[in-house]
Amino acid sequence: MARYELVKRSVALITLTNPPVNALSSPVRHAIANSMERALSDPKVRAVVICGENGRFCGGADIREFAGPLRGPPLIPVLEAIEAGDKPVVAAIEGMALGGGFELALFCHYRIAQSKARLGLPEVTLGILPAAGGTQRLPRLIGIPAALEMITTGRHISAQEALKLGIVDQVTDQNACETALEFALKAVGKPLSPRRVSTLTTPCPPDLDALLEAATMQVKKKTPGVMAPLACIQAVRAAATMPYSKGMKQESELMATLFNSGQARALQYCFFAQRTAGKWTLPSGAQWNNSKPREIRSAAVIGLGTMGRGIVVSLARVGISVIAVESEKKLLENGRQMVIGMLERDAKRRGVSASLNLLKFTLSLQDLKDVDLVIEAVFEDMALKKRVFQELSKVCRPGTLLCTNTSGLDVDALAGVTDRPHLVAGMHFFSPAHVMKLLEVVCGPRSSSETIATAMSLGKKMGKVSVAVGNCPGFVGNRMLKPYLDQATFLLEEGATPEQIDKALEDFGFAMGVFRMSDLAGLDVGWRVRKESGLTGPDVDPKNPPRKRQGRRYCPIPDMVCEQGRFGQKTGRGWYKYDKPGDTNAKPDPLIQNLLETYRSRYGIQPRNISDQEIIERCLFVLANEGFRILEDGMAARPEDIDVIYLFGYAFPRHRGGPMFYASMVGLERVLERLEHYHQAHPDVPHLEPITMAYTGAQKALKSDKLDEAQALAKSCAGRPDFLPCDGLSICATHSHGKCFKLHWCCHLGWCHCKYVYQPMTNVAQLPSTPVPAAPSDCTDTIDLSISLTERFLRISPCFLPPPCPESPKYCNIAELFIDDYIVKRINGKMCYVQRPPIHTEAPSTPPQINPASLTPQKQHTEDKQTVEETVKGPKMGHCSSPSSSEDSGINALGGHYLESCEEESEDELSTDGHSSPGSLWDQDECTLLSPSKSIVEIIENIETTV
Numbered sequence: 001m002a003r004y005e006l007v008k009r010s011v012a013l014i015t016l017t018n019p020p021v022n023a024l025s026s027p028v029r030h031a032i033a034n035s036m037e038r039a040l041s042d043p044k045v046r047a048v049v050i051c052g053e054n055g056r057f058c059g060g061a062d063i064r065e066f067a068g069p070l071r072g073p074p075l076i077p078v079l080e081a082i083e084a085g086d087k088p089v090v091a092a093i094e095g096m097a098l099g100g101g102f103e104l105a106l107f108c109h110y111r112i113a114q115s116k117a118r119l120g121l122p123e124v125t126l127g128i129l130p131a132a133g134g135t136q137r138l139p140r141l142i143g144i145p146a147a148l149e150m151i152t153t154g155r156h157i158s159a160q161e162a163l164k165l166g167i168v169d170q171v172t173d174q175n176a177c178e179t180a181l182e183f184a185l186k187a188v189g190k191p192l193s194p195r196r197v198s199t200l201t202t203p204c205p206p207d208l209d210a211l212l213e214a215a216t217m218q219v220k221k222k223t224p225g226v227m228a229p230l231a232c233i234q235a236v237r238a239a240a241t242m243p244y245s246k247g248m249k250q251e252s253e254l255m256a257t258l259f260n261s262g263q264a265r266a267l268q269y270c271f272f273a274q275r276t277a278g279k280w281t282l283p284s285g286a287q288w289n290n291s292k293p294r295e296i297r298s299a300a301v302i303g304l305g306t307m308g309r310g311i312v313v314s315l316a317r318v319g320i321s322v323i324a325v326e327s328e329k330k331l332l333e334n335g336r337q338m339v340i341g342m343l344e345r346d347a348k349r350r351g352v353s354a355s356l357n358l359l360k361f362t363l364s365l366q367d368l369k370d371v372d373l374v375i376e377a378v379f380e381d382m383a384l385k386k387r388v389f390q391e392l393s394k395v396c397r398p399g400t401l402l403c404t405n406t407s408g409l410d411v412d413a414l415a416g417v418t419d420r421p422h423l424v425a426g427m428h429f430f431s432p433a434h435v436m437k438l439l440e441v442v443c444g445p446r447s448s449s450e451t452i453a454t455a456m457s458l459g460k461k462m463g464k465v466s467v468a469v470g471n472c473p474g475f476v477g478n479r480m481l482k483p484y485l486d487q488a489t490f491l492l493e494e495g496a497t498p499e500q501i502d503k504a505l506e507d508f509g510f511a512m513g514v515f516r517m518s519d520l521a522g523l524d525v526g527w528r529v530r531k532e533s534g535l536t537g538p539d540v541d542p543k544n545p546p547r548k549r550q551g552r553r554y555c556p557i558p559d560m561v562c563e564q565g566r567f568g569q570k571t572g573r574g575w576y577k578y579d580k581p582g583d584t585n586a587k588p589d590p591l592i593q594n595l596l597e598t599y600r601s602r603y604g605i606q607p608r609n610i611s612d613q614e615i616i617e618r619c620l621f622v623l624a625n626e627g628f629r630i631l632e633d634g635m636a637a638r639p640e641d642i643d644v645i646y647l648f649g650y651a652f653p654r655h656r657g658g659p660m661f662y663a664s665m666v667g668l669e670r671v672l673e674r675l676e677h678y679h680q681a682h683p684d685v686p687h688l689e690p691i692t693m694a695y696t697g698a699q700k701a702l703k704s705d706k707l708d709e710a711q712a713l714a715k716s717c718a719g720r721p722d723f724l725p726c727d728g729l730s731i732c733a734t735h736s737h738g739k740c741f742k743l744h745w746c747c748h749l750g751w752c753h754c755k756y757v758y759q760p761m762t763n764v765a766q767l768p769s770t771p772v773p774a775a776p777s778d779c780t781d782t783i784d785l786s787i788s789l790t791e792r793f794l795r796i797s798p799c800f801l802p803p804p805c806p807e808s809p810k811y812c813n814i815a816e817l818f819i820d821d822y823i824v825k826r827i828n829g830k831m832c833y834v835q836r837p838p839i840h841t842e843a844p845s846t847p848p849q850i851n852p853a854s855l856t857p858q859k860q861h862t863e864d865k866q867t868v869e870e871t872v873k874g875p876k877m878g879h880c881s882s883p884s885s886s887e888d889s890g891i892n893a894l895g896g897h898y899l900e901s902c903e904e905e906s907e908d909e910l911s912t913d914g915h916s917s918p919g920s921l922w923d924q925d926e927c928t929l930l931s932p933s934k935s936i937v938e939i940i941e942n943i944e945t946t947v
């Protein structure tokens with residue numbers, strides 16, 4: 001995992017060897033530690049160079065390791081040994097130094113970068129922060145503003161920018177390793193102290209508070225509801241205001257909070273899902289690694305509308321020559337000018353020259369006879385598309401691939417009119433095609449594996465995230481969109497307003513709610529499609545009952561809006577009103593309110609109050625439900641593919657992971673139960689009928705099934721005498737911010753259901769402690785805590801306070817927030833472990849077993865030096881006898897106490913059998929008892945604005 005060589009007789013060369021990106025996995029950390037020890041102890045070695053094999057320095061911590069228990073040496077002590085050594089260590093950066101890889105370089109005394117290298121701290125995109133000192137070292141090296149920008153955005157910078165900022169000492173066009181070896185020899189004998197970043201003082205701007213406040217506002221606006229960038233700002237503040245060691249502690253605590261959050265899980269899932277999507281597979285068994293793509297040098301695009309123009313630009317800017325075809329001279333000229341303008345602007349932005357020489361514009365399909373691939377992007381009309389494909393079949397040479405950009409028509413029907421159905425596939429771009437990253441590659445039943453491989457590889461070349469999907473109406477993305485949009489309009493009928501629905505979705509994390517988004521996209525397109533399919537307009541059968549089509553519920557409100565000429569932003573009126581056509585500032589429109597009221601009274605609909613929870617559940621569960629149908633129909637290979645489509649094509653909030661991941665986090669059982677509930681209330685909406693796969697098959701299909709595992713275990717534990725119901729107190733990131741509480745079985749397994757998401761919880765043993773109040777003299781091991789536990793959790797960001805002295809009481813009752821039979825145990829010097837004693841017992845007669853060693857001062861000392869990984873994973877608790885403590889289960893299972901928001905429904909969601917635990921206190925809804933006090937709420941609000 002790392003090679004050690006002595007070169008030039010006096011330089012130790014340590015090469016990381018962990019393909020493909022030399023991630024800092026456990027064996028790599030081991031190897032670095034051993035190699036450094038060897039280098040530092042060998043008198044022949046005068047300097048050290050660290051580089052990465054295959055021209056890649058290091059891609060950071062091994063993200064796959066985050067899912068399991070920590071193995072191998074923690075990273076920070078390994079890196080600290082590099083900085084502390086008395087021989088100069090030079091990082092030779094080729095390819096990339098990202099995340100932990102960049103942090104490794106920051107622990108070296110010098111950094112040399114190859115001119116093509118990229119550097120950055122992308123942790124924030126994974127829902128965490130640079131926790132191997134990155135938040136403390138980078139500000140010391142380059143100052144707060146630049147560090148803040150890099151850390152909160154995760155942006156990769158070039159070697160040249162790194163040099164300008166003072167991150168690297170030299171940039172070379174030659175081999176970085178060779179240059180670093182020379183550099184290292186010259187560094188021998190020079191003082192190392194000034195090169196140790198930890199000893200530097202952070203240059204602190206006078207307006208620090210204003211700067212951080214502005215950064216906070218900016219990230220809140222850009223990524224509302226996302227925790228990691230806010231935590232990054234807090235960590236950077238620590239770099240400016242605290243000594244290095246305290247700042248490192250702060251970084252570690254913030255990491256501990258983020259690390260176990262649902263957001264981090266979701267974002268890390270997105271990282272891998274995106275890569276999994278490229279590994280396509282067809283029902284025939286053909287797949288990405290056994291099918292060879294053709295090389296595409298030339299292409300043609302038919303139709304220069306918005307989509308066609310974007311596709312031309314996407315092809316030309318990656319060096320593919322393109323023939324663009326239109327049917328009329330005026331349209332062709334118009335399209336030509338627009339494409340050239342787009343390419344020129346794009347080239348300017350990227351600092352390259354526009355590849356205009358690759359373009360040809362024509363009115364004749366005859367010019368396409370020699371191209372490698374054609375993408376048809378004409379009007380969404382099957383008859384027209386068929387004519388184009390028939391013509392292409394005659395004109396193009398036999399091997400030319402024929403692709404369609406249809407957004408939902410039958411690709412096989414088009415293949416059927418050609419002489420080469422095996423060479424026909426869908427390439428469904430999203431608008432604007434040169435900007436949007438998603439490409440659905442539609443595999444018809446007759447598409448060959450070579451055709452799919454070629455379309456997928458072309459997508460990748462164009463910088464798209466390509467997902468292979470089956471051939472069904474709407475494919476995957478648009479097929480799922482219909483039930484989602486339907487639910488939104490049904491909710492309007494029932495009493496909601498566009499503003500309310502949009503707000504609920506935006507609070508969930510969507511950048512725009514469904515109605516604002518529709519106004520942006522234009523309402524007329526959907527109206528035309530509905531008219532063409534006979535759902536509205538003169539072709540509707542007059543015998544049709546109102547608000548029904550083909551026996552199903554139909555909401556005509558969108559048609560009524562369009563009938564008034566309200567097509568969205570472009571007409572200055574849609575679901576909202578705008579100051580003028582083209583304006584983007586949506587304002588609620590009383591006319592829409594009137595329209596809704598008139599509509600409801602015409603149909604005798606009694607409007608009701610609709611909760612945000614119902615909006616989220618109906619809109620999003622129905623989305624996932626359709627996703628499961630798609631999986632069952634074989635139109636998508638994996639839930640990850642569906643999620644990637646929604647993340648990149650429909651702006652599903654990334655920190656929620658995508659509709660399928662989100663459903664798995666909520667709990668498929670819960671999703672099923674809610675869908676059943678809504679379907680019973682609306683039996684004429686077939687999309688609400690839960691697909692049984694959502695309950696059974698999905699567990700097979702979803703990789704992220706820990707929750708189901710947790711639920712299953714929780715259920716099996718209920719009532720078992722050997723299961724300690726509350727074997728520890730865990731708390732999730734949301735609840736660490738307060739709200740109010742309800743108990744659930746899932747908490748025993750380290751999962752919390754809150755804000756509609758199951759999140760792994762941080763064991764309180766990993767949370768900061770407050771000092772233990774002095775023990776009353778008449779009580780040896782039990783005291784009342786005067787401070788509420790929740791309040792302590794809310795203070796999650798300050799540093800750990802020093803552990804209490806060993807004489808402090810081991811147990812205490814918490815007076816304020818919790819009902820009186822909770823016990824706080826002291827573990828490793830922290831008052832943090834809660835156990836519920838038997839009913840009517842004030843304190844456990846037999847104290848739970850605590851590893852005595854954990855209470856010794858020595859142990860506390862070691863704890864003091866706890867590394868971030870230890871903090872994150874938490875101490876091992878030998879006493880946890882519940883099945884949940886098994887690491888084999890892969891569950892974050894240090895036991896737990898479940899806390900849930902009062903706003904949510906009170907029934908026990910996890911106990912479908914109706915009894916969560918026999919004689920248990922756990923099935924009570926204790927919201928009233930446990931509602932936070934006003935002062936706590938104030939703290940919550942305070943924290944929510946600062947963390």
Ligand SMILES: CCCCCCC[C@H](O)CC(=O)SCCNC(=O)CCNC(=O)[C@H](O)C(C)(C)COP(=O)([O-])OP(=O)([O-])OC[C@H]1O[C@@H](n2cnc3c(N)ncnc32)[C@H](O)[C@@H]1OP(=O)([O-])[O-]
Pocket residue numbers: 020021023059060061062063064066070075096098099100101103122123126129130131132134272275276868869872
């Ligand atoms: C426990 C507490 C820890 C505390 C210490 C914290 C330390 C630190 O602050 C945290 C981190 O570093 S967080 C990390 C911060 N670092 C980042 O966020 C960087 C993440 N990585 C990237 O951005 C891109 O992969 C690169 C730009 C590195 C290469 O792009 P490219 O050339 O287009 O290649 P590609 O197609 O993208 O990947 C190829 C294969 O490599 C795989 N893989 C990649 N990185 C991995 C990793 N770190 N790990 C594992 N695997 C990783 C990838 O899945 C794929 O696998 P597959 O099985 O073949 O599918």
